[in-house]
Amino acid sequence: MDAAITLGAPLVRLFAGAIPEQTPDHDSIWVAAVSAFHRVTTYADNRGVRIGLHNHPPAVAPTGEDILRLIRDIDQPNVTVIMDTGQWHGSPGTNLQGTSDPEVDFYAYMAQVAPQTSYVRAKIYRIDSGMEEWLDYPRIVGILKAAQYDGPISIVYEDRNNQSAYPEALHLAVNHLRALL
Known part of the structure; x- marks a missing residue:
């Protein structure tokens, strides 16, 4: 936390x-x-830093x-959400095969937290087609727009057997997300 404060970082991820x-x-x-989260968030709040869960x-x-x-239980004003689109219970990013649990609507989890989200980590797994194949980004972008999200979106490329080289895959991911935004 002290390093973040020294650097002037406005948000720290936990x-x-x-x-x-x-x-x-x-x-x-x-x-x-x-209790541990509360101690950290109190320390951060007293120094003007937000904590992203x-x-x-x-x-x-x-x-x-x-x-x-x-x-709710931490109950601190500086606590927000860093939404990772691929790391929900039941989502394809939680396993190497890219399979979703058909009984779990992990997109509903995104909708639940979107109003409290201050940063989005857009996971990209399979992008050779020019569209992310494991996650439904038209749906995710719709969730973010419905919540009037206007914060940063970073791309986190976790290659799952793409044929494209890293620079090309990143280019495809950027174009895919920009087209939806």
Whole structure:
């Protein structure tokens, strides 16, 4: 945190995954996690830095409700969301095969947190066709527009067997997202 303050960084990312329900002492682990997040966010808030909870699993991919509950329980004005489009419970980015859980609407999780999002990490996995093949970016952009999101969007390229070389894949990803925005 002190390095971010020295550099003048306005936002610091903290990973915010879920705790498996079957975990022994689930509730006490949650309380301890919230307490730790609260200490960090208080320290940051006193120095003018926002904390972005990144829905990236350290152990278990979160749902939208997991992230919103964490925000509510931390209860600090400087807490926001860093939305990672590919790291939700049930999403294709949580496994190397790119398969989604058909019983989970991970796009609904994005819609849940979009109003509190200050930064988007647009995951790109398969882009050879000129369109991301694992994630529905027309739908994701629609979610962001519905929430009136106007913040930064970064591209995070996690190559999953593309034929394109890195520079070409990045060019395809940029063009794909720009066309939707």
